[in-house]
Amino acid sequence: MLEENYDAKTFRWWNIALVAFTAVWGLNNVINNYANQGLGVITSWILIMVLYFVPYALMVGQLGSTFKDSEGGVSSWVKALSNNRLAYFTAWTYWIVHIPYLAQKPQLIMISLSWLFKGNGSFINTASPIIVQGASLIIFLVFVWVSTKSTDFLSKLGSLAGILMFTMSILFIILGVSAPFITKATIATPNMTDIHTYIPKFNLQYFTTVSMLIFAVGGAEKISPYVNKTKNASKEFPLGMIVLATMVAVSAVLGSFAMGMIVDSNHIPQDLMANGAYQAFQYLGNSFHVGNLFVWLYAITMALASATALAISIDAPLRMLLNDADKHFIPKALSKKNKNGVAVNGYIMTAILVSILIIVPAIGINGMNDLYNWMLNLNAIVMPMRYLWVFFAYMLLTRQLDKYQSEYMFVKNKYVGFGFGLWCFILTSFACILGMIPKMNQANDPSSWWFQLALNIATPIIFILLGLILPAIAKRTNKNELID
Numbered sequence: 318m319l320e321e322n323y324d325a326k327t328f329r330w331w332n333i334a335l336v337a338f339t340a341v342w343g344l345n346n347v348i349n350n351y352a353n354q355g356l357g358v359i360t361s362w363i364l365i366m367v368l369y370f371v372p373y374a375l376m377v378g379q380l381g382s383t384f385k386d387s388e389g390g391v392s393s394w395v396k397a398l399s400n401n402r403l404a405y406f407t408a409w410t411y412w413i414v415h416i417p418y419l420a421q422k423p424q425l426i427m428i429s430l431s432w433l434f435k436g437n438g439s440f441i442n443t444a445s446p447i448i449v450q451g452a453s454l455i456i457f458l459v460f461v462w463v464s465t466k467s468t469d470f471l472s473k474l475g476s477l478a479g480i481l482m483f484t485m486s487i488l489f490i491i492l493g494v495s496a497p498f499i500t501k502a503t504i505a506t507p508n509m510t511d512i513h514t515y516i517p518k519f520n521l522q523y524f525t526t527v528s529m530l531i532f533a534v535g536g537a538e539k540i541s542p543y544v545n546k547t548k549n550a551s552k553e554f555p556l557g558m559i560v561l562a563t564m565v566a567v568s569a570v571l572g573s574f575a576m577g578m579i580v581d582s583n584h585i586p587q588d589l590m591a592n593g594a595y596q597a598f599q600y601l602g603n604s605f606h607v608g609n610l611f612v613w614l615y616a617i618t619m620a621l622a623s624a625t626a627l628a629i630s631i632d633a634p635l636r637m638l639l640n641d642a643d644k645h646f647i648p649k650a651l652s653k654k655n656k657n658g659v660a661v662n663g664y665i666m667t668a669i670l671v672s673i674l675i676i677v678p679a680i681g682i683n684g685m686n687d688l689y690n691w692m693l694n695l696n697a698i699v700m701p702m703r704y705l706w707v708f709f710a711y712m713l714l715t716r717q718l719d720k721y722q723s724e725y726m727f728v729k730n731k732y733v734g735f736g737f738g739l740w741c742f743i744l745t746s747f748a749c750i751l752g753m754i755p756k757m758n759q760a761n762d763p764s765s766w767w768f769q770l771a772l773n774i775a776t777p778i779i780f781i782l783l784g785l786i787l788p789a790i791a792k793r794t795n796k797n798e799l800i801d
Contacts, residue, residue, distance in 0.1 A: 493575025
């Protein structure tokens with residue numbers, strides 16, 4: 318028995334840090350936030366790590382340790398701490414926020430293939446939104462069909478893509494920081510030795526971009542299953558989380574610094590979010606005299622990662638919602654499966670919502686680049702909605718510490734713990750609400766700006782309303798099951 322317990326706790330702090338780093342971090346986090354804030358983002362990274370990510374990760378650690386036998390993740394935590402209705406809304410939120418995520422993946426696939434075969438970023442600047450979104454819809458529907466089959470191969474391919482993406486991220490930092498010293502390449506941003514270059518302007522425009530930072534560092538709940546696999550969890554898990562935060566901060570800071578050397582922080586291209594990573598690798602390839610080698614490698618990596626994420630994310634979040642479905646809240650028809658174990662009606666609901674989100678924006682947003690940037694910002698608005706349930710669960714846990722025992726505790730004082738949970742809840746809500754303000758210049762295209770604002774406000778509201786409607790439908794359609 319002792320040997321079994323020892324074997325079950327073989328994770329050390331460095332294992333936790335490395336597993337979590339690959340799960341929550343990627344090169345696009347650097348590119349997207351540099352596009353929003355320039356070199357001032359370096360200060361933002363440090364602040365978000367200390368004030369948000371570290372307490373977030375440590376809260377997840379305590380929740381994961383407390384409910385070590387639960388398989389439903391955050392929804393299971395909420396169910397144990399409150400009631401079935403709130404657990405349903407948690408599961409619903411975790412599923413519905415993937416709709417914009419799924420809607421953008423086809424765009425990423427097309428951009429990566431364009432760079433792979435054309436070697437430039439003209440696609441994002443010249444393609445018609447209607448045509449691109451039509452092609453996106455076709456790609457998405459193909460992957461809906463693929464995901465009804467076995468996703469085992471795609472899951473393994475996704476693991477390979479994750480390793481490649483992590484490798485490309487590290488390669489970018491090393492090459493980007495060293496390029497000016499090895500190749501004598503010109504530094505793009507002036508005054509990079511002046512501390513004021515790294516201080517952002519804390520105005521309204523700045524605060525509208527905080528949601529992208531939170532989006533970048535979110536998802537720490539993915540590491541909760543590893544808490545109870547950690548040797549001496551009370552000491553090594555928080556150490557692993559602090560090391561993780563340090564790794565993310567170093568990667569973010571050095572990656573942003575490397576971007577400052579490649580792209581002028583004072584004159585950021587409009588297409589940087591879509592093309593920035595490819596342009597940066599192209600610059601580095603030219604500097605190191607290897608041509609488009611890095612571009613091809615990154616394009617292949619991005620295409621693989623996007624394709625596997627698309628196929629798997631159609632299925633996995635839906636399974637989380639339906640597999641433990643409460644008949645009081647989920648209509649029986651949605652959970653009905655075919656001979657292959659696929660919830661066909663659930664897939665149809667997913668396909669309808671994603672298709673609407675692919676087609677409708679193309680009608681009122683002018684230009685493929687604006688459409689891409691808007692979709693990315695919409696993800697940064699809605700994805701953090703799921704993190705709210707983590708902080709809600711933690712606040713509930715702090716009120717019931719005498720009832721639940723945990724091998725690892727973030728803080729032992731229930732009032733301090735509740736304060737941390739409330740702070741992260743408020744900051745996330747604040748970032749999501751201000752993130753609804755479009756990032757484009759209103760004067761350049763007023764109609765598109767207002768259209769984006771309307772979609773940014775309407776989308777989360779519609780998501781919430783749909784979550785309220787399903788229990789009403791279930792009450793009418795599941796009568797026989799409810800009587801039983």
